[in-house]
């Protein structure tokens with residue numbers, strides 16, 4: 001049996017690991033359950049997440065980690081297959097996306113480039129308008145959670161999209177649960193502002209995307225009927241499990257969604273089960 005575990009709002013909030021999580025993971029593994037960490041947070045690569053798990057005292061390995069940055073990189077390299085020379089990606093996001101694109105040998109610009117962490121200049125207004133400042137090899141814009149978003153980056157992304165670049169997003173979460181509070185999410189800082197500007201929606205490759213679930217199913221050869229998705233957010237985690245026809249969905253109340261959200265008549269998705277926190281799983285006959 002597989003447990004697909006969300007991270008932000010389930011395992012941790014920022015660097016605070018919720019009480020009893022390491023013990024619960026150990027219990028699951030000791031009972032022969034397979035654990036896969038499935039996060040929409042694109043700011044870290046699988047290797048960077050492994051470092052975070054290790055630093056926070058949670059035993060894991062890189063093969064157990066499946067993030068939206070990785071999901072996006074394998075989609076671009078193995079499905080989208082941008083024709084050279086227009087196979088470069090303009091990134092709105094942090095190092096996690098860059099490192100996963102590198103691991104799939106996908107060329108990219110933007111992202112954490114310090115040259116873009118500044119205000120617009122008259123040269124920018126002119127060069128972006130006439131295209132002289134644009135890289136002709138960019139064939140795709142990938143928008144993720146960018147903690148350094150600014151007008152210049154959005155202006156670059158818009159010009160590439162206006163010139164026909166493929167519009168992708170790692171995820172479109174509206175908020176980001178952090179330190180027991182909420183901050184602007186990936187969708188709110190990059191993908192949705194660009195969607196508003198262009199009138200087009202990105203293809204999002206994180207939860208609830210079924211392309212991501214197909215990739216996870218393929219990688220782990222899991223049996224969907226014997227797989228449970230555990231998450232804190234209805235319109236990503238629980239929708240992912242329900243639309244993926246997984247055997248179970250479990251909501252935890254340590255993150256974004258509350259009971260009232262799925263008890264509402266127009267709930268986007270309803271979990272099969274819920275617990276107050278992940279460690280309550282220990283009391284369940286697994």
Ligand SMILES: O=C(O)[C@H](O)[C@H](O)COP(=O)(O)O
Nearest residue numbers: 007008039040041176185186
């Ligand atoms: O804005 C975001 O990217 C999300 O809020 C965040 O990444 C969610 O991560 P997850 O709960 O899927 O681990």
Ligand SMILES: [Mg+2]
Nearest residue numbers: 006008009232
């Ligand atoms: Mg979450």
